[in-house]
Amino acid sequence: MLLHFTKMHGLGNDFMVIDLITQRARLRDEQVRQLADRRFGVGFDQLLVVEPPRDPDMDFRYRIFNADGSEVENCGNGARCFARFVLDQRLTHKREIRVETAGGPLTLKVNDDDQVTVDMGAPRFSPATLPFDATEDRPLHALEVDGETYEIGAVSMGNPHAVLRVRSVDSAPVERLGPAIEAHPRFPRRVNVGFMQVVSPHEIHLRVFERGSGETLACGTGACAAVASGIRQGLLQSPVTVHLRGGDLRIEWPGEEAPLMMTGPAERVFEGRIALA
Numbered sequence: 001m002l003l004h005f006t007k008m009h010g011l012g013n014d015f016m017v018i019d020l021i022t023q024r025a026r027l028r029d030e031q032v033r034q035l036a037d038r039r040f041g042v043g044f045d046q047l048l049v050v051e052p053p054r055d056p057d058m059d060f061r062y063r064i065f066n067a068d069g070s071e072v073e074n075c076g077n078g079a080r081c082f083a084r085f086v087l088d089q090r091l092t093h094k095r096e097i098r099v100e101t102a103g104g105p106l107t108l109k110v111n112d113d114d115q116v117t118v119d120m121g122a123p124r125f126s127p128a129t130l131p132f133d134a135t136e137d138r139p140l141h142a143l144e145v146d147g148e149t150y151e152i153g154a155v156s157m158g159n160p161h162a163v164l165r166v167r168s169v170d171s172a173p174v175e176r177l178g179p180a181i182e183a184h185p186r187f188p189r190r191v192n193v194g195f196m197q198v199v200s201p202h203e204i205h206l207r208v209f210e211r212g213s214g215e216t217l218a219c220g221t222g223a224c225a226a227v228a229s230g231i232r233q234g235l236l237q238s239p240v241t242v243h244l245r246g247g248d249l250r251i252e253w254p255g256e257e258a259p260l261m262m263t264g265p266a267e268r269v270f271e272g273r274i275a276l277a
């Protein structure tokens, strides 16, 4: 059976997007991993699946799978691509779209300049929400990795994030510390790891080693988590421009229970058909 797909990206964080409203398919973990392979498959950081909503108040259900086949709760860059996809494919004519995700409902707005603004909900800092094995909810937690202690912010954006402040993203030990923190036993469901360089209260550089996908050129939920953690620590003030390797995101957060708003681009690259093995 041939499955129609669209290849998209948000700041170089790339996606295979499949419409399972007009097509039928059931993907096994190993098929996701094969499709994600950049040599033997289509190649992507995440697979995004568009389905009909289960809740009648929502417009769509949107499921997210990492390149390693694991299903996850949330994806910020994916949410923007999702919004462009359902409009471009004429699955909706709405420019403000409500979607169900495994991490909770999201509201997406396609702006007149075609940038997409996503209401990402409020960040959660309580260790149990990630989950993270810690007794207290604090702005920074000491985490021991390979005999050294690092101070990390722990933030849930529906999905779990550890944020580590570094002097420079260029010299940050992303390849060494990323996988070690991702699989740290204090994060029983693993974690996305952000390396944040503060430039000014309104500007940071960020690299993210993503759970289940490795380092990506950009991570939307990672950008939100870094800004929330930076504001909570008194290092940043809303709005914040986040410079990622693939480009910039604008993040706004008034604080407390208010939602984080993320604005950035979403691009279609090509379309194709593939036979499922």
Ligand SMILES: N[C@@H](CCC[C@H](N)C(=O)O)C(=O)O
Binding pocket: 013, 045, 046, 066, 072, 073, 074, 075, 076, 077, 078, 159, 160, 192, 210, 211, 212, 213, 216, 218, 219, 220, 221, 222
């Ligand atoms: N690229 C994403 C996040 C995708 C999911 C993440 N790897 C996880 O496992 O939670 C983004 O833009 O937010």
